[in-house]
Amino acid sequence: MEIDKIIEGCKSGKKNCQEVLVRTYAPVLLSICRRYTKDHESANDALQEAFINIFKYINSYSGKGSFEGWLKRIAVNCSITFQKKHFQKYHEPDVLHDSVQHCEIPQVYSTLGKEEILGLLNELPRSLFVVFNMSVIEGYNHKEISEILGISEGTSRASLSRARARVIEIIRQRQEKENQRVNHLHLI
Amino acid sequence: MKYLDFEKHIKSELEGAQETVQMDELLSALDLGDTPKKSSKGNFVYWLFIPILLLASLTMAWNLMDESKSNNTHSDALIQPQISGKNSINATEYTNSRTEKKETSLGETLISNSDNLNNLSSGNSSSSSSSSSSSNLSSRSSSNSENNNVNYENSNQEDNSSTLNKNLNSSSKQAQTRDFNREVNSENSKPSTAKEDLSNSYIFLSQDEIDASKSNSTSELIENRNSNVSSPEVLQRDIISMSELNTSSENLIENEMDGNLFSRMRINCPSFNNAEWHMALIPEVGVFSPRKTLGVKSLEAPDSYTPRLAYESSLEGLEIGLYGMLVRDNVPFYIKGGVSYSRISERMDLEYEFTQQDTTIGIISTTISGNGDTITHIYGDIITETTYKGSNRQHHYIHLFDFPVSLGYSTYLGGFDIGIEAGVRINFMTRATGNLLTTKKDYTPLSLNKLFKNRIGVNYFGGLMIGRNFGSLGDFYLAPRFTYFPDDFSNAANTVSQKYFAIGINAGVVYKIN
Numbered sequence: 001m002e003i004d005k006i007i008e009g010c011k012s013g014k015k016n017c018q019e020v021l022v023r024t025y026a027p028v029l030l031s032i033c034r035r036y037t038k039d040h041e042s043a044n045d046a047l048q049e050a051f052i053n054i055f056k057y058i059n060s061y062s063g064k065g066s067f068e069g070w071l072k073r074i075a076v077n078c079s080i081t082f083q084k085k086h087f088q089k090y091h092e093p094d095v096l097h098d099s100v101q102h103c104e105i106p107q108v109y110s111t112l113g114k115e116e117i118l119g120l121l122n123e124l125p126r127s128l129f130v131v132f133n134m135s136v137i138e139g140y141n142h143k144e145i146s147e148i149l150g151i152s153e154g155t156s157r158a159s160l161s162r163a164r165a166r167v168i169e170i171i172r173q174r175q176e177k178e179n180q181r182v183n184h185l186h187l188i
Numbered sequence: 189m190k191y192l193d194f195e196k197h198i199k200s201e202l203e204g205a206q207e208t209v210q211m212d213e214l215l216s217a218l219d220l221g222d223t224p225k226k227s228s229k230g231n232f233v234y235w236l237f238i239p240i241l242l243l244a245s246l247t248m249a250w251n252l253m254d255e256s257k258s259n260n261t262h263s264d265a266l267i268q269p270q271i272s273g274k275n276s277i278n279a280t281e282y283t284n285s286r287t288e289k290k291e292t293s294l295g296e297t298l299i300s301n302s303d304n305l306n307n308l309s310s311g312n313s314s315s316s317s318s319s320s321s322s323s324n325l326s327s328r329s330s331s332n333s334e335n336n337n338v339n340y341e342n343s344n345q346e347d348n349s350s351t352l353n354k355n356l357n358s359s360s361k362q363a364q365t366r367d368f369n370r371e372v373n374s375e376n377s378k379p380s381t382a383k384e385d386l387s388n389s390y391i392f393l394s395q396d397e398i399d400a401s402k403s404n405s406t407s408e409l410i411e412n413r414n415s416n417v418s419s420p421e422v423l424q425r426d427i428i429s430m431s432e433l434n435t436s437s438e439n440l441i442e443n444e445m446d447g448n449l450f451s452r453m454r455i456n457c458p459s460f461n462n463a464e465w466h467m468a469l470i471p472e473v474g475v476f477s478p479r480k481t482l483g484v485k486s487l488e489a490p491d492s493y494t495p496r497l498a499y500e501s502s503l504e505g506l507e508i509g510l511y512g513m514l515v516r517d518n519v520p521f522y523i524k525g526g527v528s529y530s531r532i533s534e535r536m537d538l539e540y541e542f543t544q545q546d547t548t549i550g551i552i553s554t555t556i557s558g559n560g561d562t563i564t565h566i567y568g569d570i571i572t573e574t575t576y577k578g579s580n581r582q583h584h585y586i587h588l589f590d591f592p593v594s595l596g597y598s599t600y601l602g603g604f605d606i607g608i609e610a611g612v613r614i615n616f617m618t619r620a621t622g623n624l625l626t627t628k629k630d631y632t633p634l635s636l637n638k639l640f641k642n643r644i645g646v647n648y649f650g651g652l653m654i655g656r657n658f659g660s661l662g663d664f665y666l667a668p669r670f671t672y673f674p675d676d677f678s679n680a681a682n683t684v685s686q687k688y689f690a691i692g693i694n695a696g697v698v699y700k701i702n
Contacts, residue, residue, distance in 0.1 A: 016482070020497050030206075035202065044210070105190075117198050117201055164195075168191060
């Protein structure tokens with residue numbers, strides 16, 4: 001079934017079209033929700049909330065732009081709303097220089113899988129993690145992030161810089177631990 | 189590796205990532221179909237009522253065309269002049285008629301001849317089966333060169349009919365177009381007594397006769413009447429008093445009630461058990477719109493489930509049946525039972541595009557040592573990705589053979605037989621044919637693999653019945669009907685459940701068994 005027919009069916013409240021929509025997009029949206037929430041249970045709740053909002057507001061989808069992008073944005077919004085209580089308000093920090101972006105990291109990190117990457121990113125504070133997620137993975141610009149999160153664009157930029165610095169720091173810490181482990185093995 | 193490259197890697201890994209979803213839990217939690225709906229089903233309801241409106245229009249047209257005929261019938265039922273010796277008409281011509289139907293025309297009028305038809309001598313004759321009389325009254329008036337034919341029929345309950353044909357060269361003083369709201373001239377409609385000859389009898393005249401009669405003066409008429417009185421026999425008519433006229437509307441309603449489908453059956457049908465039960469045979473055809481619900485019976489949805497949800501659509505269903513109907517005297521309920529065959533058609537307009545990965549183990553690397561004496565093969569997973577894309581249209585059909593039994597209630601309302609009925613359909617055989625999608629793109633012939641049950645048990649139906657008598661064509665009815673199939677159609681080998689309800693309309697003709 002073409003996506004247009006699915007959308008029209010959902011707008012008409014046809015159950016089978018809604019089910020096709022859920023079955024088609026739920027795995028992708030759950031992956032998004034999973035990135036914004038702490039655990040699978042929260043992600044599932046956020047996903048459910050996302051679909052409720054999707055069917056509630058699908059009549060407002062005009063057909064302009066990517067439908068999948070529209071769905072993802074709702075999923076992101078719902079995930080963030082769901083995690084609001086965990087979302088720490090913070091004052092706008094000084095913007096760090098992005099020299100970290102040119103930092104060298106071990107080549108092994110280019111082969112990390114999805115779960116390993118998520119494990120790494122989950123070490124970030126939630127507020128930084130959300131901004132990092134939205135900017136780097138979802139591709140939102142700072143204006144969009146600020147609108148969604150209700151923060152200023154400056155805060156968004158600062159959070160992203162801090163998140164990147166924190167990622168590099170985590171990698172370095174992991175690398176140091178690995179080096180220590182290897183040295184320990186050599187000593188043995 | 190640059191950090192920015194690492195970010196690109198993160199993006200590529202996570203952007204299109206998918207998670208395994210507990211789909212059943214999610215779907216049940218979402219309670220789909222609860223969102224505001226457009227009136228897509230409303231269209232079907234409109235479609236459902238189109239034939240009903242059509243039937244109503246046809247009936248109205250039928251009524252208009254048949255108006256004079258039926259009116260005369262009502263009138264004759266009300267006014268049954270009977271031959272007696274009190275009124276005398278000089279009869280010069282006799283005709284015997286066994287006609288039951290009244291030979292009337294649109295121009296027929298009723299004449300209340302309280303004054304004008306007094307003292308008519310009559311010649312009364314009767315045959316063995318019917319009493320018919322004709323009178324020919326000659327006129328003294330020169331203007332009455334034309335004879336006006338006055339025909340009326342006297343229906344005798346025992347003899348079925350008696351016809352009077354009279355040739356009158358005079359006409360009545362008052363002529364009124366016969367209708368239910370006819371006016372009765374006070375002069376003529378005084379409560380009659382037996383002394384008033386033919387005072388409240390009604391005679392049918394054609395329009396020409398009325399026109400001709402208008403040219404005659406009252407005095408001439410009286411002269412005419414008085415001059416030709418000879419009475420070998422006397423016709424006496426029952427007198428219809430004003431009180432009887434006042435109740436004419438009730439009588440008419442009662443007569444119309446005889447048009448009721450089941451009343452007719454009671455009148456004409458043979459009976460069982462001392463005339464208490466009556467029976468009719470009803471062939472019936474119908475179309476219905478099946479509304480299908482697919483579900484998953486296993487923990488994990490089969491590959492065919494999502495494409496079937498997306499692409500499979502129910503076509504219109506067809507139904508034929510033969511019923512027997514039992515009606516009991518003075519009871520508005522009826523029992524119907526019979527056999528029926530229904531066919532549900534499903535069409536799959538499959539369009540598929542998916543990538544399938546096949547993993548095999550093979551040599552993924554071969555190295556030769558520097559001196560060439562060692563060849564090393566490294567075995568590993570060889571992943572082959574195949575993209576399937578195409579479209580395929582197939583149908584599958586479900587054939588249902590049922591014993592439907594229903595109880596109905598019928599009443600006569602506004603010229604129609606209106607009824608409601610509800611019952612069960614006991615399915616005694618179900619067969620499936622065609623091809624059913626069982627994988628993402630492959631169909632299974634249902635003639636080879638049984639994926640549906642052989643019987644689906646007891647189903648329920650109910651609906652309305654709107655009937656109308658079409659004279660000699662018989663009784664025709666339309667019945668909007670809802671059918672609910674509670675049982676799953678698919679058997680244990682089929683992991684996709686398939687349930688239905690249906691909305692449709694049936695049409696039937698009632699043949700009374702004689």
